[in-house]
Structures are given as C-alpha cells and as structure tokens.
Amino acid sequence: MSEVVALVVLAACLAAAVARPRWAPDWGVAAGGAVVLVAVGILSSADARAALRQLGPTVGFLAALLVLADGCRRAGMFEALGAGMALGSRGRPARLLGMVFLAAAGTTAVLSLDATVVLLTPIVFATAARLRTNARPHVYACTHLANSASLLLPVSNLTNLLAFRASGLSFARFGGLMALPWLVALAIEWLVLRRSFAADLQRSAARSTRTVERPQLPAFALAVVALTLAGFVLSSLIGIAPVWVATAGAVVIVARERPAPKQLVLAAEPTFLVFVLGLGVVVRAASQHGLSSAVDSVLPHGTGLPALLVVGVVSAVVANLLNNLPATLIILPVATASGTGAVLAMLVGVNVGPNLTYVGSLATLLWRRIVHAHDEETDVAEFTRLGLLTVPASLIACTLALWLALQVV
Amino acid sequence: MRVVVWISEDTWEACVDQARSVVPEDAEVTLVHVAPSDVEDLASSGGARLLGRHPPPPPGPPLRAIADEEAQALLEEALNRLGRSARTEARRGKIEREVLDACAGADMLVLARDGEVRLGPRSLGPRTRFALDHAPCQVLLVWPEQPPGLETVPLPPYLR
Numbered sequence: 001m002s003e004v005v006a007l008v009v010l011a012a013c014l015a016a017a018v019a020r021p022r023w024a025p026d027w028g029v030a031a032g033g034a035v036v037l038v039a040v041g042i043l044s045s046a047d048a049r050a051a052l053r054q055l056g057p058t059v060g061f062l063a064a065l066l067v068l069a070d071g072c073r074r075a076g077m078f079e080a081l082g083a084g085m086a087l088g089s090r091g092r093p094a095r096l097l098g099m100v101f102l103a104a105a106g107t108t109a110v111l112s113l114d115a116t117v118v119l120l121t122p123i124v125f126a127t128a129a130r131l132r133t134n135a136r137p138h139v140y141a142c143t144h145l146a147n148s149a150s151l152l153l154p155v156s157n158l159t160n161l162l163a164f165r166a167s168g169l170s171f172a173r174f175g176g177l178m179a180l181p182w183l184v185a186l187a188i189e190w191l192v193l194r195r196s197f198a199a200d201l202q203r204s205a206a207r208s209t210r211t212v213e214r215p216q217l218p219a220f221a222l223a224v225v226a227l228t229l230a231g232f233v234l235s236s237l238i239g240i241a242p243v244w245v246a247t248a249g250a251v252v253i254v255a256r257e258r259p260a261p262k263q264l265v266l267a268a269e270p271t272f273l274v275f276v277l278g279l280g281v282v283v284r285a286a287s288q289h290g291l292s293s294a295v296d297s298v299l300p301h302g303t304g305l306p307a308l309l310v311v312g313v314v315s316a317v318v319a320n321l322l323n324n325l326p327a328t329l330i331i332l333p334v335a336t337a338s339g340t341g342a343v344l345a346m347l348v349g350v351n352v353g354p355n356l357t358y359v360g361s362l363a364t365l366l367w368r369r370i371v372h373a374h375d376e377e378t379d380v381a382e383f384t385r386l387g388l389l390t391v392p393a394s395l396i397a398c399t400l401a402l403w404l405a406l407q408v409v
Numbered sequence: 410m411r412v413v414v415w416i417s418e419d420t421w422e423a424c425v426d427q428a429r430s431v432v433p434e435d436a437e438v439t440l441v442h443v444a445p446s447d448v449e450d451l452a453s454s455g456g457a458r459l460l461g462r463h464p465p466p467p468p469g470p471p472l473r474a475i476a477d478e479e480a481q482a483l484l485e486e487a488l489n490r491l492g493r494s495a496r497t498e499a500r501r502g503k504i505e506r507e508v509l510d511a512c513a514g515a516d517m518l519v520l521a522r523d524g525e526v527r528l529g530p531r532s533l534g535p536r537t538r539f540a541l542d543h544a545p546c547q548v549l550l551v552w553p554e555q556p557p558g559l560e561t562v563p564l565p566p567y568l569r
Contacts (some may be wrong), residue, residue: 017461028460073467108464118457118464125452126471129479132418136445139452146455197532203419203553266465275461323460 004041006286009033013279014326027271030278034285043285052277058161059276063268064246065155068228071113071253075221081107081261082123083215086131093133094201097193098125100138104145105186109152110229116146137197140386141189147355148185148394151348152176154242155232158276159328159350166336167343173409177344180405181398185352185389188397192389219374224253257275276325283329295334303338305403308345311335312399315349316391320357324350341406345399352394356387410436414495415508415540416487417442420521420553425490426462427551428519438495439515443507444476457532458470476501518544521551527561 013033017026020027037043072078081103089096099298103124108116128135135300150157154164164174194201226251235242254264281285283291298314318327335342414428425440432438453472456464477499484497500507512518520541523534533541541548 014460030461114459114462117459118462119467121452121455122467122472125449126475129472129475132479132483134418135452136448139448143451143455199531200419202526263465269462269464271463272461279461325460341504 003286003289006037006042006282006289007039008290009037010282010286010326013275013282014322017275017323020099025271027274027275030275030282032278034278034281037282037285043258043281043288046285047288048281051281055162056134057167057241057278058158059273060156061155061161061243061246061274063273064243064250065112066114066268067250067264068225068246069111069119069251069257071250071257072111072221072225073119074257074259075218075253076216077125077218077221078119080215081120081219082127083213085124087215088325089131093132093137093203094194096131096133097127097137097141097197097201100141101145101186101190103393104142108146108149109156109182110225112155113150113157115147116142116149121146133203134200135257137193137200140197140383141193144189144193144355144386144390145186148189148352148390149182150351151185151398152182155246157324157347157351160347162328163332163335163343163347166332167340169252169340171232171242172236175233176409177340177402177405178347180401181344181348184397184401185394187392188394191351192285192386192393196386196389197246220256221253224249224256279326283326285331287330291330292333295331299334299338299342300332301338301342303341303406305400307338308341308403309396309399311338311342311345312349312395315346316353316356316395317349319350319353324354341402344402344406348395348398348402352391352398355394356391366392410517412436412438412489412503412516412517412519413508413512413546414438414487415443415518415520416440416484417521417523418483420523420551421483421487422490423551423553424519424521425487427549429491429493431549432519434493435505437500438491438493439511440484440491440495441498441500441508441511442480442484443500443502443504444480445502445504447503449473449476476569505543507535509543509545512544512546513547517547517549519549519551521553523553526554527557528559529562 013026013030016024017030018027034043038045038048065204083098085096085103088099104116104120107120121139124138124142125135128138150160154160154171160174164171167174168176169271228245231245232242232250235245259267287295300310315327315331318331321327323328328346331346331350332343335346412422412428412432416424428438433508449472456462480499484499488495488497498511500511508518508520518540520537522532523537525531530538541550
C-alpha cells in the first residue's frame with residue numbers, strides 16, 4: 001500500500017510540473033505531497049529531514065548560480081554575446097553556427113543549461129533574424145547544446161550538482177573526468193547539425209543592410225564569472241566548499257547590479273527551489289518503498305565499460321520517460337553505491353538523453369501543452385530526427401570517452 | 410494574371426529578378442514572406458520546457474516583434490528591387506503550408522532552389538520541395554546563383 005501511495009504522490013508531482021494547472025502549482029504539489037507522506041507515516045520525519053539536509057546545500061548552490069546568471073544578464077552579457085556572434089559570423093551562416101556553438105557551450109558549462117535555454121537562445125534567435133539568415137539551425141544548436149554541453153562542470157546542470165555532492169569528487173577532478181566526454185558530445189552535435197543543415201549554412205552571405213554594432217563588453221561581470229570559475233577549481237585546495245564560491249560571486253554581482261529586492265528573489269526562482277526540495281523528499285519515500293530496489297535490479301554494478309554503457313542507456317531512457325531531474329534523484333543513490341564511474345555514466349545518460357525527444361520528458365503530456373499554448377504546428381519530425389542522429393551516438397561515444405578518462409585522469 | 414513570389418531570406422533576390430524579367434507587366438504580383446513560428450516558439454518558450462522552472466520573461470522586445478520587423482524590412486527591400494507596384498504579405502506558421510495557402514487562386518508561383526548547388530533533387534530543400542510538388546498553379550523555379558553545369562550530375566556507375 002505504501003509503495004502505491006508514494007508512487008502516486010511522485011506521479012502527481014511530475015504531472016503538476018508538466019501540465020502546470022493553475023489550481024495546483026507544481027511546487028505546492030511537491031511540498032504538499034512531501035508533508036502528506038510524512039503525516040501518514042510512509043516516510044519518517046527523521047528520513048525527511050535527512051533528505052532535506054542532503055539537498056539543502058545543493059539547492060542553495062543552485063540559487064546562487066541562478067542569481068549569478070541573472071546578474072550577467074543585467075550586466076548585458078547576453079546582448080554582448082549576440083553582438084559578438086553577429087560580428088564574428090561576418091554574415092556567413094556557417095561561421096554564425098560556429099559562434100553559436102562557442103557561446104552555447106561556454107554559457108551552458110559555466111552558467112548552466114537554464115542560462116542557455118532562458119537567456120541565450122532568445123538572443124541567438126534575434127541575432128539570426130537581424131542577420132536575415134534562417135534561425136533554425138542556430139536555435140536547434142542552442143537547444144541541443146543546453147543538454148549535451150552540460151556534461152562538463154558540476155555547475156553546468158542541476159543533475160550534475162546533485163551528483164557532485166553525492167560523488168565526493170573535487171570540482172577540478174569532476175571537470176577533468178568530464179572534459180573528454182564533453183568535447184566528444186560537442187563534436188557529434190557539430191557534425192550532425194553541420195550536415196543536416198548543409199544547404200542552409202552554405203549560402204555565401206546574409207544580406208542584412210544593418211551594420212553590426214561592436215559589442216560593449218561587460219568587463220565587470222566577465223571578471224566575476226572568471227574569478228568564480230577559478231574559485232571553483234581552487235576550492236578543494238583552499239578547503240572551502242564550492243557553494244561559498246558561488247555565493248560570493250552572486251553577492252558581488254548583486255552588489256554591482258543592484259536589482260530591486262523583488263527582482264532578486266524572482267531571479268533565484270524560489271518556487272523551483274521548493275519544488276526540488278519537495279520532489280527530493282517524495283523520491284526518498286518512493287525509493288524506500290520499492291523504487292530503489294527496482295532500480296537496483298536493473299542497473300549493473302560494475303565499473304567496466306559494458307556496465308557504464310548500460311547505466312548511461314538506462315539513465316537516458318528514464319530521463320526521457322520522467323525528465324532528467326526525477327531520473328537523477330531516483331538513480332543517483334543506486335549509482336553512488338557502484339562508484340564514481342557509474343555516477344558520471346548516469347550523468348551522460350540524463351544530460352545527453354533528453355535531446356532524443358522534442359520535450360525531453362513525458363513526451364505527449366508536455367507536448368500537448370506546448371501545442372495548445374501556441375496553436376501552431378511544430379516540426380517535431382525534424383527535431384526528432386536530429387535527436388535520433390545525435391543521442392545514441394553521443395551516449396556510446398561519451399561513455400567510451402568517460403571510461404578512457406577514468407583510466408587516465 | 411496573379412503571380413505569387415516567395416521571398417525567403419537566402420534566395421529572394423533571384424526570385425525578384427526573375428519575376429521582373431519574366432512576369433508580364435500587367436500581372437498582379439504578391440510578394441509573400443513566411444516566418445517559421447515554430448523556431449520562434451522554441452526560442453521564446455524555453456523556460457516552459459524545463460521541469461519546474463518558471464523564470465521571469467527577459468526584458469526587451471519579444472521575439473515576435475523582432476521577427477515581424479525583419480519580415481517587413483525584407484519585403485520592402487524586395488518591393489524596391491522589383492521596381493513596380495505589388496502587394497506584400499507577411500505570414501507566420503508552417504512555411505510550406507503558408508506558401509501553398511498564399512497560392513490559392515494564383516496563376517503562378519515563383520520560388521528558388523535552396524539546397525545544394527548542383528543539378529539534381531538535392532538542389533531543393535524539403536520545404537521548397539513540398540511547395541513545388543503541391544503548388545496549385547504554374548511554377549517558375551529559379552536558381553539563386555548561376556545554374557551549375559551538367560558536370561554536376563553524377564554519372565551512374567557503369568558510365569564512370
């Protein structure tokens with residue numbers, strides 16, 4: 001009975017996050033579900049507290065990163081990136097795609113996939129539109145790289161932040177192990193996009209009559225990001241947790257940009273933070289009541305290449321069925337028991353996997369919501385074809401690269 | 410005679426030039442541009458695709474306004490290049506469907522190849538191919554540059 005109740009509450013959380021009904025906000029359902037599970041005794045309050053203690057620092061880290069990215073936006077970093085991409089493209093779509101790759105890979109790695117999806121992608125669309133070139137390859141590149149370029153650093157994706165804490169790796173070692181898989185993922189995306197849009201990208205020059213403005217470099221924000229990144233890398237040597245480095249970066253950029261208090265709170269996305277905490281508690285309950293042993297029976301327990309490949313593929317499948325955040329919360333405890341290799345292979349699956357389908361999760365439900373919102377057709381077939389070309393290849397090649405890195409680094 | 414000229418970012422000059430030299434003076438010309446709404450949606454609704462996130466919308470003009478402004482500017486440039494009176498029509502939606510829709514009641518569609526620069530089926534992208542295959546009128550198919558030579562047709566293996 002407890003198993004069923006815990007799974008129903010988990011399903012309700014995910015359904016609310018996907019369908020977004022007005023009367024049941026996802027964060028309310030997740031928080032309420034967690035309270036209900038503790039109230040009826042399915043999860044002991046001690047276990048719930050343990051789950052919150054475990055997630056608390058990660059959620060704080062996430063909040064600091066969201067504020068840092070918002071500060072960069074306020075400082076005009078993304079407009080500068082747009083102007084830089086336009087200038088660097090010299091009006092040639094193929095060069096623009098190269099610029100978009102650099103910007104999206106860098107933004108995702110350093111400021112997280114949220115920054116690429118929410119802040120960079122609209123700028124890329126606007127840049128392509130102003131250059132009078134087909135925006136499709138460039139926007140697709142951003143959407144894909146938000147997932148596949150989020151392999152590199154613990155701060156690149158919330159899934160990485162969760163795994164980073166569980167794995168006990170240092171920031172530098174995490175980046176060192178994931179550098180090769182990250183480069184492999186970028187190379188596969190480049191080859192596939194370049195080939196798929198060869199005709200669109202070959203045209204000699206976009207013919208916008210507008211002159212491209214020189215970008216105004218937001219030097220202060222760039223320096224803060226660079227110092228924060230250096231702080232992350234050195235954190236284990238100095239002996240301070242990376243979350244404090246992120247907090248320091250966020251505080252400095254807030255002091256400089258001075259957003260209104262309400263804007264500052266909104267930038268940290270408090271409802272999302274509550275959702276993550278609530279979901280974490282609900283998944284803990286479901287894991288205790290059968291979900292964990294089910295995952296345990298599916299996941300192999302070695303650290304050899306075949307085991308890592310299976311972990312990656314299973315994680316990708318679960319990420320596509322449920323979305324990568326719940327997938328990580330569910331698989332992570334089992335993968336952690338198998339060691340660092342399994343945790344990082346799981347990340348390859350949950351980070352690269354979502355590119356397979358247009359929505360990366362609960363395909364039909366979310367899909368219907370987006371279609372209803374816009375009442376217009378979207379080229380799902382084309383997007384899915386790109387996913388089929390990149391995801392299976394990336395899963396295998398990145399896991400292979402990870403296995404190599406584990407032997408060497 | 411009603412003529413529809415499909416104005417797309419990469420190939421519009423060639424279409425306008427051909428329309429100017431081939432289409433009769435008394436023809437009623439409509440320049441049509443279609444903005445692909447799905448790309449714009451993908452770029453602007455990113456936050457909605459991330460589980461649990463409700464990011465505040467970034468300030469600045471919405472992407473729709475930028476796309477509309479560029480479409481109008483492109484149509485005006487095309488009209489200037491055409492050098493005679495014509496209607497302009499900015500549409501949004503699925504590109505190939507909108508082009509067909511604009512052809513209802515027309516006598517001719519002018520469109521350009523947008524694929525590889527060599528003779529053969531790959532010289533047409535999928536959207537242009539769809540419009541060409543389904544056009545309910547005569548079609549003037551234009552090369553955006555000098556047409557490539559016959560040597561770009563691959564020989565069958567037994568002739569190599």
